[in-house]
Amino acid sequence: MPSTTPLDTLLGLREVLNLAVETVAEEWQAHGFPASLQDPLFETKEDALPSPRLYEATKRAIGAADMLQALLRYFYLEVLKPSLFHRLDQYFESRALHAASMARIPDILHQALLEGKPDGLTAQELSEKTGYEKNKCGMSALHILDLHSLYDAARIMRLLATNHIFNQTGPERFSNNRTSAALINNPPLANYIDLYGAESYASSQHLLAAFKDESLALESAAFARDRIYNAQGKTYWEYNDENSERHDKFATAMAGSAQTNLPALLNDYPWFKLEKATIVDVGGGIGTLSLPLLQKYRDLSVVIQDRESVIAQATEHWKANFPTAIEEERVVFQVADFFQPNEVHGAEVYMLRYIIDDWNDDACVTILSAIKASMSEKSKVLIVEALLIPAWLPSSETSTLTMAPDPLLPNYGLRFISLRNGTERTVSEMTRVVERAGLVVEKIWECRSAVHITQCALP
């Protein structure tokens, strides 16, 4: 690592940050400004993608700002919370966000705005509407050790406003800002937050035990059983099938997660070149990617394959959101097990979005081999998921994906977590799995999101 002294790192970061900030300003001036941070009415537009130059500069600025924080938080500067402690209690922030989202506070504040209250509501008013205790609606960032008081409207809101989620507009008064506005009338995103807030948070409780339990090793137990709900050997999917609320929430939560990367996925792969192709959406869920794909590219068709219970959900979802695709037979729903040879032969595309990252290598080889058996020479497999860049990489691995400049970490400080024993893979780990299944990686399409598209074909 070239930047070894703190001064070198500090000055290196200043250089990266200066350049990146200048580029961001230029791009904003040339192509339009984003909504201000305080804007309570911000709406994400489906095609609102940053230019590649703006995207890269933004990643660099965020990575540099993050690293600057780590560099500047000395252990003894208590008021700044040194780096270790800063990370230690961050779960309060995610708990507060979960609590605010579950009580639909963004919707409540939006309603208040429509009723002529641009400064939002007081903790007392929020308390009346949410049932949360008044004093707890606004936790201060520096006094959050009182666990007892977490679910209290004032404390929650103060903590979130300090993290730039919601505006604090008076002593005990809060309104939506650009960040919280993303949650207005957005049950899919709220469900995604709930998936993390309720389920993943609870399962993280078992992390230490899981590290020591061989039966939970990735090689033998990915998605095999779930401890938090005492699932007794059932897979996560079987457990969801028996719990209709979770089952419904999971499917829409996938749509919530798609909101963050949909514009990039729709635009950064040349779908238009496929023309009248059929895409087999393997383990497609309710079609969170294939539905908008068919809306944008009118010649494409899709076969959505999933487990029986999910196919029933998918059918309802398309009836409600894109009935003409059903009438025009551009979408077909198929109950299928992706461990068995694929029933659709010779399709142009077999798409796997958020599938490979659920399973261990052996299972992935089985899934990909089952597709391979049905592929023709013109078929492609598109693996749509994150590709991991560790904080250090051998130089042989630095060419495929864009890496951050020194002194940033090569991955810009982007963090990933994996749930329920799933795993994200590096390019070489992904390539190894693909090749074990007898396929080759033809190209990696870097998208302007954390999710990329790995295109594979027959050798």
Ligand SMILES: C[S@@+](CC[C@H](N)C(=O)[O-])C[C@H]1O[C@@H](n2cnc3c(N)ncnc32)[C@H](O)[C@@H]1O
């Ligand atoms: C993480 S979700 C991704 C869903 C969808 N691809 C998306 O991006 O929204 C994984 C999907 O795999 C499906 N699945 C799990 N095991 C399966 C199997 N053996 N055969 C077919 N689908 C399966 C689940 O039902 C679920 O819909």
